[in-house]
Amino acid sequence: MSGQPNTRLADLFGLAGWSKGELARLVNRQAAAMGHPQLSTDTSRVRRWIDTGEIPRDPVPRVLAALFTERLGRVVTIEDLGLVRHGRAGRRQVDGIEEHPEGVPWAPERTAAVLTEFTGMDLMLNRRGLVGAGAALAAGSTLSSAMYEWLHTDPALKADAPVLDDPLHADPAGFDRYEAAPIGSQEIEELERSVEVFRAWDAARGGGLQRKAVVGQLNEVGGMLAYHHPPHLQRRLWGVAANLAVLAGWMSHDVGLEPTAQKYFVIAAHAAREGGDRPRAGEALSRAARQMVHLGRPDDALDLMKLAQSGAGDRLQPRTKAMFHTIEAWAQASMGKGQAMRRTLGQAEDLFVSDRQDVEPPEWMQTFKDEDLYGMQALAYRTLAEFDPGAAAHAQYYAEKALALRVDGRERSKIFDHLSMASACFIADDPEQADRYARLALMSMGSNSSRRTWDRLRQMYRLTAEYAGYPRIHQLREEIRLALPKPRGRGDGSSAQA
Numbered sequence: 119m120s121g122q123p124n125t126r127l128a129d130l131f132g133l134a135g136w137s138k139g140e141l142a143r144l145v146n147r148q149a150a151a152m153g154h155p156q157l158s159t160d161t162s163r164v165r166r167w168i169d170t171g172e173i174p175r176d177p178v179p180r181v182l183a184a185l186f187t188e189r190l191g192r193v194v195t196i197e198d199l200g201l202v203r204h205g206r207a208g209r210r211q212v213d214g215i216e217e218h219p220e221g222v223p224w225a226p227e228r229t230a231a232v233l234t235e236f237t238g239m240d241l242m243l244n245r246r247g248l249v250g251a252g253a254a255l256a257a258g259s260t261l262s263s264a265m266y267e268w269l270h271t272d273p274a275l276k277a278d279a280p281v282l283d284d285p286l287h288a289d290p291a292g293f294d295r296y297e298a299a300p301i302g303s304q305e306i307e308e309l310e311r312s313v314e315v316f317r318a319w320d321a322a323r324g325g326g327l328q329r330k331a332v333v334g335q336l337n338e339v340g341g342m343l344a345y346h347h348p349p350h351l352q353r354r355l356w357g358v359a360a361n362l363a364v365l366a367g368w369m370s371h372d373v374g375l376e377p378t379a380q381k382y383f384v385i386a387a388h389a390a391r392e393g394g395d396r397p398r399a400g401e402a403l404s405r406a407a408r409q410m411v412h413l414g415r416p417d418d419a420l421d422l423m424k425l426a427q428s429g430a431g432d433r434l435q436p437r438t439k440a441m442f443h444t445i446e447a448w449a450q451a452s453m454g455k456g457q458a459m460r461r462t463l464g465q466a467e468d469l470f471v472s473d474r475q476d477v478e479p480p481e482w483m484q485t486f487k488d489e490d491l492y493g494m495q496a497l498a499y500r501t502l503a504e505f506d507p508g509a510a511a512h513a514q515y516y517a518e519k520a521l522a523l524r525v526d527g528r529e530r531s532k533i534f535d536h537l538s539m540a541s542a543c544f545i546a547d548d549p550e551q552a553d554r555y556a557r558l559a560l561m562s563m564g565s566n567s568s569r570r571t572w573d574r575l576r577q578m579y580r581l582t583a584e585y586a587g588y589p590r591i592h593q594l595r596e597e598i599r600l601a602l603p604k605p606r607g608r609g610d611g612s613s614a615q616a
Contacts, residue, residue: 124171126200127182131168134189138164141185148181157181173201183239193239193378197232229388233359234340236381237366240333261384261406262425269391269399269429300345306354309339313361314481321485321528325369326567332369336362356393360386361482364402371409372530374569380406397438400430401482407445412570416449423449435479440469441486444494451498454505459498466491489523492516493531496538503545513542530568533559537574544581552581553590560601572603 131141139161149157154177166172173179179201186194196202312335319328339359347355367382383406390398403426410419423446427439434442443466450459470491499513517539524532536559543552556578563571579598585591 122171123169124167124200126198128168130186130190130194130199134186136189138168144185145178145181148185149177152177152181152184154181167201171200173203180235183235184242187239187243191243192375193236193243193381195232195235195239229385229392230340230343233343233363233385233389234337236385237333237337237340240366240378241330241337261380262403262421265384265387265403266425266429269387269396269425300347301342301351301355303351303354306351306358309335309358310354310361310481313358313365316362316365317485318527320365320369320372321530324530324566324568324571325372326569329366329369329373332362332366336366353393353395356389357395357398360390360393360395360398360402363389364405364482367402368405371405371412372568372570376409376413379409383409396429396431397433397435397480398482400426400434400442401438403429404442404445407449411445411449411452412573414452416452419449419452420446435477435483436469436473437479437486438483440466440473440491441483441494443469444491444498447498448494448501451501454502456502456506456509459502463495463498466495485528487523489520490531492520492523493535493538496520496535496542500538500542500545503542507545510542510546513538514546517542529562530566530571533562533566533568533571534574536562537571537578541578541581544578544585549585549588549591552585553594556582556594556598560597563601569603576602 134141136144142159142161142164145159145164146157149155157178159174159178163172163174167174174182179196179199182199182201183194183196186199316328316332316335336359339355339362343352343355343359346352363382363386367379367386370376370379370382383402386402386405387399390396390402403422407419407422407426410416410422423442427434427442430438443462447459447462447466450462470488493516496513496515496517499509499516503510503513517535520535521532521539524535536555540552540555540559543549543555559571559575563575575598579595579602582591582595582598586595
């Protein structure tokens, strides 16, 4: 017992709207359903959990996580509730100040358990049809400050991890966990191939249709990671976990599950670091930065990009650095910083062309091609054109170059390029061309599950108002209004800025 109020639990308790007596009754009922009929709690115990920071014994934290997850319609973990014992996962105090108030990073030996618990809760929400975006995101600056020291230390691999007699030594996490068994190189190769299949599907059709499958696969990998495999296999398995977590995060972001997406990006960074792959950890955080720009928080995105670049170490290849710079440039454009954006894009171009490709890029970078560089340049200039209309011509130029190379089936990227071009044409006072590209985007969006494309379409729709008197644009506006998905409830994190 800490003697201090558990503010995390108190905040979530307030959101849930229960009374303390009601929560006590629900805990007893849920525990019985989970196979613990002997559990008996009451109002006074609930009061102690909230007011004095008392941490109940297992299985109560897991029971509470399940109850809050179902009640709030988003994944709530034991860490989110502030119910991790100090001896198990690291919130330690330095000079009386909590080192990581947001609960990240957690202790190395907890990564597999956190991964499995979070994915298990996510799957439960999917199964019951309760998936929602939930509470607001942690600010990028808060996230980056919490992870800075952790990311810059050496990875904790098998030599540093505790070895217990029971090979399945991770804490119980999630209620769908199966008894995983040790695996070999052939199984890991199959898992690595599955990542490529999921990644291609996401790029073609958006994150909505396969997100549950990716989360389920990641949940299984979490169980496998609870064993101590030989170091070379364990590192590869952590790599699979990192790739799946990034993909789960990107798919979650793609369908508007923003807090869930951010948690997956953090899990991915942990998994990559456990496998000794700091560049992959940096790339995972760069995804969180892109998410922040999309949500209209470019200052937080720049904080995260500083962490991603410094935390990735000295093994970053030029093309990866170029990609990082394009995200930074987009954030700068969102703040109207045209000079900084142009300078950053120039650095990205120089790095991209300097990559002689004499070293095989990591598989997670093999899809960042010329058209992706052009597409990000178009997006940055289109975003800057909101502040400086003269930038629209540059956006058109790069969007046209990107579209000329889009031949590999990544339909979502093509939709974004069409929307960048249409928006730039509207800003450049060319409604006829804008109408053409907007319709090309609209034709493809019906077969794509990406909500981000609809967010970007809404941004373009705003630009059509000036031309509403033109018959074709009036018709386009009507078609867009009919096609747009109905808005979801408050707190869904669906607003987009670029």
